[in-house]
Each structure stands twice: as structure tokens, then as C-alpha cells.
Amino acid sequence: MGAYSTYTDQELTALLKSGDSHALTEIHSRYYAVLYAHAYKRFPYREEVLDILQELFTYMWDHRMQLVFTxxxxxxxxxxxxxxxxxxxxxxKVRGEYAVSLQEFSEQGESITDNLIREKELLQMVEQEIAKLPTQMRIIFDLSRNEALSHNEIAKKLNLSPQTVRTQVRNALRILRVKLGANIFLIFL
Structure with a gap:
């Protein structure tokens, strides 16, 4: 094995390509320390640098026939x-960006999804309570809140007095306040 230390890099390369494992061993012993220092200077993580060098020498052996040195x-x-x-x-860097992105999505996605579910349930509850109102009160309330008609416009449309419309809307709001609670009731104001 001592004779390999006298070979030139070109001779070692030719021997490596011919399948001589001792040539790879000599290349390894000749350049490992300087390659380690070179890699560690750019990436100061011992285990990763060791992996990089191991992978390089394994690659060289596995692809020795195809190696082309320019x-x-x-x-x-x-x-x-x-x-x-x-x-x-x-x-x-990609893994780090992905982890940050995943964390942000997890935090935001969970609250967005949770809020959407709560909102949907709340609207369903409100719709159920509106559906339970007496027919005329429900129609007047719907025209007032969903179609944004004024009390006078509703009165003309339904042939009622504006005072009746005002009373029906007030009564509907009072009923919903009791049924839904004060916090939910604020949706209608």
C-alpha cells in the first residue's frame, strides 16, 4: 500500500477507474483533511461535513467508470x-421555509377553519330563530334586515302603516335578543 503514496494524481485516477480500491484509499488519505477543512469553513456542522465527504468518496467509487475529470x-x-x-x-433553506410556512398555515388555518365553523353554526342558529318568528313579523324583519328596505318602503309594499312595521321590527329584535343572547344579537344592529 505504501507504493500508492508515490503515485501521481493522474496515476491514481487511472487506477481508480480500473477498479483499484487502494487508489481510492490513497486519494482519501491524501485529500480528506483538506476537503474536511474546506467544507467545514463553508458549513460548520461536523456531522453534515462528515456525511458530505462520505457521500463524495462513495460516489467516486460507485461511478468510477463514468468519472470525467475536466x-x-x-x-x-x-x-x-x-x-x-x-x-x-x-x-x-427550503426545509426551513417549508417549516415556517407549515407552522403559519397551521396557526392561521386552524383559527380560520374554527372561525368559519363557528360563523356557520351561528348563522344557522340565527336563521332557525328567525324562522320561528310569526309569519308577518318574519317577512317584515327579512325585508328590513336582508333587503335593507326602510320602514316606509316595507309599509307601502305590504299595505301596512309605518308604525306597525316599526313595532314588528322592534318586537322581532326583542324576541331574537332573548332567544340568542346579547352578543349574538349585535349582528342585527
């Missing part, structure tokens, strides 16, 4: 480490 062996190794660090940064 530069020197150290140039290839530095570029490979740099790219893996950048990919890790990018994936952590």
Missing part, C-alpha cells in the same frame, strides 16, 4: 465538496 483531481474534489455544501444549504 480539471485536476484536487480541483474536482474541491468543486464536488463545494457543490454538495451548496446543495445542503439550499435544501436546508
Amino acid at each position: 480539471t485536476t483531481l484536487p480541483g474536482y474534489l474541491y468543486a464536488a465538496v463545494r457543490n454538495r455544501v451548496l446543495n445542503l444549504h439550499r435544501s436546508q
Whole structure:
């Protein structure tokens, strides 16, 4: 194994491509420390840097036949480490943004959904109580609140006196206040 330390990078690369595992071992021992320092400077997390280097050397062995060096062996190794660090940064940034987005959605989505359900239930309760009003009172109340007609307009439309309309609306509001409670009643004001 000592003879491998005398080989040049080009000779080690050729031996690696031919399937010589000792060549990979020599490349590893020759460049591991400087690659570790290079990666750690850019990404100061020991475990992740160790994973990056492990993955790089595993990749080199698994793809030894397809490896194409357009530069020197150290140039290839530095570029490979740099790219893996950048990919890790990018994936952590995406994961972080996703986690924040998910947290915001969880917080907002829960309250929005909860509010929508409560609103729907409340409106259903109000509609049920309005439906229980006497017929003429319900019609007058509906014209007043849902169609936004004035008391005089309702009186003309239903051939009633404006005072009767006013009394019917007042009575409807009083009944709903009692049935629904003061807080819910504020919807109609």
C-alpha cells in the first residue's frame, strides 16, 4: 500500500477507474483533511461535513467508470465538496421555509377553519330563530334586515302603516335578543 503514496494524481485516477480500491484509499488519505477543512469553513456542522465527504468518496467509487475529470483531481474534489455544501444549504433553506410556512398555515388555518365553523353554526342558529318568528313579523324583519328596505318602503309594499312595521321590527329584535343572547344579537344592529 505504501507504493500508492508515490503515485501521481493522474496515476491514481487511472487506477481508480480500473477498479483499484487502494487508489481510492490513497486519494482519501491524501485529500480528506483538506476537503474536511474546506467544507467545514463553508458549513460548520461536523456531522453534515462528515456525511458530505462520505457521500463524495462513495460516489467516486460507485461511478468510477463514468468519472470525467475536466480539471485536476484536487480541483474536482474541491468543486464536488463545494457543490454538495451548496446543495445542503439550499435544501436546508427550503426545509426551513417549508417549516415556517407549515407552522403559519397551521396557526392561521386552524383559527380560520374554527372561525368559519363557528360563523356557520351561528348563522344557522340565527336563521332557525328567525324562522320561528310569526309569519308577518318574519317577512317584515327579512325585508328590513336582508333587503335593507326602510320602514316606509316595507309599509307601502305590504299595505301596512309605518308604525306597525316599526313595532314588528322592534318586537322581532326583542324576541331574537332573548332567544340568542346579547352578543349574538349585535349582528342585527
